[in-house]
Amino acid sequence: MNEILNLNINEMAQTEFDCSCGRHHNFEIHDLAVGPGAIQKLPEFAAPFKDGQILMVYDNNTFKAAGKQARDLLTDAGFNIKELYFDRGSDILIPDESVVGRILQEIEADTKLIIAVGGGSLNDSCKYVTCRTKMPYMIVGTAPSMDGYVSDGAPLMSAGRKISYPAHLAYAVICDTDIMKLAPQELIQAGFGDVVGKITALTDWDLSVKVTGEYRCETTVELVRRALNKCFEKSDQLPQRDGDAINALIEALILTGVAMALVRVSRPASGAEHMLSHYWEMDYIARGLNPIHHGTQVGTATPVIARFFEKLSDILPEGTGQLCPPHEEIEKLLRDAGAPVTPKDIGISKELFHASLMEGYKVRPRYSVLKFAMDNGRLEQIADEITTEIYG
Numbered sequence: 001m002n003e004i005l006n007l008n009i010n011e012m013a014q015t016e017f018d019c020s021c022g023r024h025h026n027f028e029i030h031d032l033a034v035g036p037g038a039i040q041k042l043p044e045f046a047a048p049f050k051d052g053q054i055l056m057v058y059d060n061n062t063f064k065a066a067g068k069q070a071r072d073l074l075t076d077a078g079f080n081i082k083e084l085y086f087d088r089g090s091d092i093l094i095p096d097e098s099v100v101g102r103i104l105q106e107i108e109a110d111t112k113l114i115i116a117v118g119g120g121s122l123n124d125s126c127k128y129v130t131c132r133t134k135m136p137y138m139i140v141g142t143a144p145s146m147d148g149y150v151s152d153g154a155p156l157m158s159a160g161r162k163i164s165y166p167a168h169l170a171y172a173v174i175c176d177t178d179i180m181k182l183a184p185q186e187l188i189q190a191g192f193g194d195v196v197g198k199i200t201a202l203t204d205w206d207l208s209v210k211v212t213g214e215y216r217c218e219t220t221v222e223l224v225r226r227a228l229n230k231c232f233e234k235s236d237q238l239p240q241r242d243g244d245a246i247n248a249l250i251e252a253l254i255l256t257g258v259a260m261a262l263v264r265v266s267r268p269a270s271g272a273e274h275m276l277s278h279y280w281e282m283d284y285i286a287r288g289l290n291p292i293h294h295g296t297q298v299g300t301a302t303p304v305i306a307r308f309f310e311k312l313s314d315i316l317p318e319g320t321g322q323l324c325p326p327h328e329e330i331e332k333l334l335r336d337a338g339a340p341v342t343p344k345d346i347g348i349s350k351e352l353f354h355a356s357l358m359e360g361y362k363v364r365p366r367y368s369v370l371k372f373a374m375d376n377g378r379l380e381q382i383a384d385e386i387t388t389e390i391y392g
């Protein structure tokens with residue numbers, strides 16, 4: 001019934017099943033390859049589009065990491081390639097109107113497929129454009145920095161706001177672990193932070209089921225839990241760039257993506273910790289600053305949200321907070337993995353931090369522990385307490 005739980009990642013593409021949650025799930029990614037040397041699959045996966053032009057999108061960092069290799073594989077195999085190369089120098093590429101617009105401008109009448117080579121920003125930008133233009137896209141992931149390679153959402157900046165647009169799943173996803181494990185350490189830390197965030201994301205989902213009666217799929221919860229356990233077993237080896245630890249991280253990021261793809265919403269992977277991250281990111285971009293990596297923000301926001309569950313334990317519906325370990329345990333996980341632990345560590349100011357606790361629930365209409373605190377008249381008091389505990 002929930003057979004996807006028994007498959008390994010490379011068997012999951014095109015899986016369809018009637019789930020115990022009552023829904024029919026269709027993981028309609030056509031091809032998924034995760035592992036050493038996976039990039040070699042690119043010509044085979046792209047073969048159905050060989051009669052037209054393929055638009056390849058990369059930037060200065062991701063071209064070096066995998067873009068050149070991907071392009072050469074396809075040109076050597078006789079594909080007709082057009083390239084879009086974003087050169088942002090040392091600035092981070094922000095997935096906003098200008099990036100989405102440039103991709104759109106480069107599509108030609110005979111473009112049959114877009115291939116993004118990069119991390120979350122290029123993945124989401126291409127995913128959004130291809131969804132709206134009804135074209136297939138492929139992603140060649142370059143870093144284990146976030147879990148959106150196999151999800152169907154596309155968080156983008158729009159008029160200064162971070163909006164998580166619904167989009168579609170990739171036609172094919174390639175995550176070559178030989179390439180991804182060479183990503184800079186800060187991107188590995190970011191990916192770990194994004195995985196840690198699932199702890200409070202799942203707890204928030206549980207809270208919403210109990211308070212608002214929201215739908216939940218236990219298969220996706222189980223998929224995410226198993227991925228977390230495996231990743232956390234080895235995460236203290238991430239600072240040494242241990243191969244098994246990085247592979248477990250990549251697997252966790254892919255599986256949480258699969259969970260999002262199955263329920264067609266980011267609920268299994270994104271709760272109040274993501275709202276704080278989106279809030280900080282919007283503030284940084286509004287001030288013309290390079291945002292801190294998404295997953296790094298999410299990681300430091302997770303023990304903060306765990307503190308909310310602790311402080312509200314007297315009024316939470318029975319059993320709710322049990323899914324969330326004490327905030328000190330989450331901080332230790334981050335510390336042992338060499339990742340930043342608190343928002344203060346990553347330079348979030350005391351004022352921005354307090355404002356995000358007070359207003360983070362407005363980032364999106366998704367029920368979370370922040371809204372629970374607000375509805376129960378406890379938000380301001382808890383925001384004041386946590387701010388003092390972290391910033392003094």
Ligand SMILES: NC(=O)C1=CN([C@@H]2O[C@H](COP(=O)(O)OP(=O)(O)OC[C@H]3O[C@@H](n4cnc5c(N)ncnc54)[C@H](OP(=O)(O)O)[C@@H]3O)[C@@H](O)[C@H]2O)C=CC1
Pocket residue numbers: 059060061062065088091092093095118119120121122124142143145146147148149151152153154155182183184187190194260266293294295
């Ligand atoms: N769709 C979804 O479900 C999800 C989406 N997201 C979104 O993803 C975005 C964050 O993605 P993330 O991957 O962290 O960030 P980016 O895609 O912005 O990449 C971060 C930085 O890493 C660089 N980079 C990527 N790969 C390599 C590499 N192998 N070697 C050297 N540099 C590299 C990028 O270069 P450059 O700037 O040149 O690209 C960039 O500077 C956010 O917008 C977030 O909201 C996050 C989780 C899930």
Ligand SMILES: O=C(CO)COP(=O)(O)O
Pocket residue numbers: 146147148153155164194266269270274275
């Ligand atoms: O970042 C995500 C999961 O890690 C996607 O979540 P959002 O829907 O909050 O953007």
